Amino acid sequence: MQVIIRPTAEAAIQLAARIIEKRIRQFPDTTLGLATGVTMERLYAILTDCHKNNGLDFSLVKTFNLDEYIGLSSTDECSYRYYMNQHLFNKVNIDLRNTHLPDGMASDLKIECEKYEKRIKTVGGIDLQLLGIGKAGHIGFNEPLSALRSRTRDKSLTPMTIAQNSPLFKRSEDMPRRALTMGIGTILEARELLLIVTGKSKAEVLAKAVEGPITSMISASAIQLHERCTVIVDEAAAERLQAKDYYYWIFESEPEWEEYREEI
């Protein structure tokens, strides 16, 4: 794992956007795993800008989102399908048929989850999986005690996640209590992981995920098992990390980051 600390949330998200942009330019038919949440809104705005002003081409890109609420249709403003259409898909030249989210309205959720896993396999797996972290330590909606080998399935949300996400609903009681989510096992099969974490409110959970023991109580800690995982954070989120000096040094000295150092 490599942890990269940038001075501000904007700088952290700019760096993540550059990585994704370069990947799409290098491999135009890449398969991206996408995440939702407030953190990702700015990222998608930057990618949209790259498309509009710098010709970033999404026409062959395929996407699979981490999760979707159960019971919300794609036209519901609070569904993740709606979020993705609003923040990215409708603003770039992606083929909507290449964009996938689990269907939270499916009549048989178990079959829907199996289909989702199959669809990922059919395209050859996810090349780059984008991740955010919830205050409960989740990636996707893998709440505490999610098996580290779990696959796409339905999951009950914790009170902490409900408290974090319900303000995004017009009436907080309308927030679904269950969601479909890729499992930790599904996420770990992506060829590369990119976790973006910003803000002081995530400092404690980030330290647990990155430097704490691997435990299903903090499902994000499972990223420590991945061979190619980059964690990009701002200084506020990095506050509780113990090996900060080492992480700064990685960005300043590793050849892999040279091209990004020059740009920033």
Ligand code: GLP
């Ligand atoms: C939701 C999503 C997660 C995301 C998290 C972080 O819970 N299911 O995939 O990582 O939000 O959200 P935010 O960026 O708003 O803190």
